[in-house]
Amino acid sequence: MLPVATAQHGTTAPGAVREVDALPRRDDLDPVRLNRAKKAYTTRHLAARIDDDPSGYALLSGPGVVPQPGDVVLARVDEIGLHAKLESPVSRRQTLFPGDEVLIAYGHRYAPDQFEAEVPGDLRPLHLVAAGGLAGFVTAKHDDVDDPTVVRPVGLLADAEGIVTLQRSAPRRTGGRGPATGGRPRVIGVLGTSMNAGKSTTVNFLIRGLAQSGLRVSAGKATGTGAGSDPHGFLDAGAAEVLDFTDFGYATTFRLDHDQVRSIFVSLLEELSVPGTDVIVVEIADGLYQGETKRLLADPVFARHVDQVVFASSGALGAVAGVEVLRSHELHVSAVSGVVTSAPLAVRETREVLDVPVVNTYELADPDVARALL
Known part of the structure; x- marks a missing residue:
């Protein structure tokens, strides 16, 4: 299991297009490679867009890249642990193998029966902390569960507008006031x-x-x-x-x-x-x-x-x-x-x-x- 470290967090307005803190390395992403990556349930709305057109994407890497919750990352599976399968966009359980590339999302994790995890401040190796496709660095785990699956980020997914986030791909937006008071369900x-x-x-x-x-x-x-x-x-x-x-x-x-x-x-x-x-x-x-x-x-x-x-x-x-x-x-x-x-x-x-x-x-x-x- 990877050693525990303290994450550094920034703040970003929900749904905003965000660039990185310093000049990163930007590598064009081969559409065939992107199509081949195993996509997670959390990325399903983005995955549908990729299915329609996988071109125009790139990977951002380097010391200036600071991931935030909701950022989408292409990562390589290093070591299989508790989560040996990744839930697909249609909820099929995809068996993972060392060397697989997966498209998952950064996020903090709260699961008393499994892991507590947080988003690290860089692209260090980290963990698959939920089968639905959540990438975080485990800081604590339940005694009765196995060590987490280890993944190594290749880079944050980016397009012409900047870093790709789940909110940019989401079909719904927050900001509602709730159901109307009169005659609501x-x-x-x-x-x-x-x-x-x-x-x-x-x-x-x-x-x-x-x-x-x-x-x-x-x-x-x-x-x-x-x-x-x-x-x-x-x-x-x-x-x-x-x-x-x-x-x-x-x-x-x-x-x-x-x-x-x-x-x-x-x-x-x-x-x-x-x-x-x-x-x-x-x-x-x-x-x-x-x-x-x-x-x-x-x-x-x-x-x-x-x-x-x-x-x-x-x-x-x-x-x-x-x-x-x-x-x-x-x-x-x-x-x-x-x-x-x-x-x-x-x-x-x-x-x-x-x-x-x-x-x-x-x-x-x-x-x-x-x-x-x-």
């Missing part, structure tokens, strides 16, 4: 105690139940790390419209300024409020104490837009604490679900101490159960 937020508390599964089965009951459901994920499994799962469950933060040009929301996170959240809700939508189900990643989630909950904008919350917990104590936190922010908790409901004893404990319904995750797919939450 009902919004259900799904939050949880932590990573792997069952949030995405809860969302999927809740969507299924609501859609089976005859409602038109839109779904989105406002924060987290880019991966295709969540939006594809929402679609499979029956959501008519699906978006997540990657559609706005963010590979991850970890360490974004609060204004950016809030803008993603309200813009996502606005975009999902298409005519005819009855309910929007929106997932907020990680746990209530994660920095971006904590600040979003404390913002009155969240309670103004979210009508009720289904809370996913891994245990009874977490459920009680989570409901207390959510209520302190004036949020209505309509049910507790998630991993806790896989254990009958844990369900019994939770029901004994909470005045909130505890609903088995899979039962949410029942139209009557899901509709009753409204």
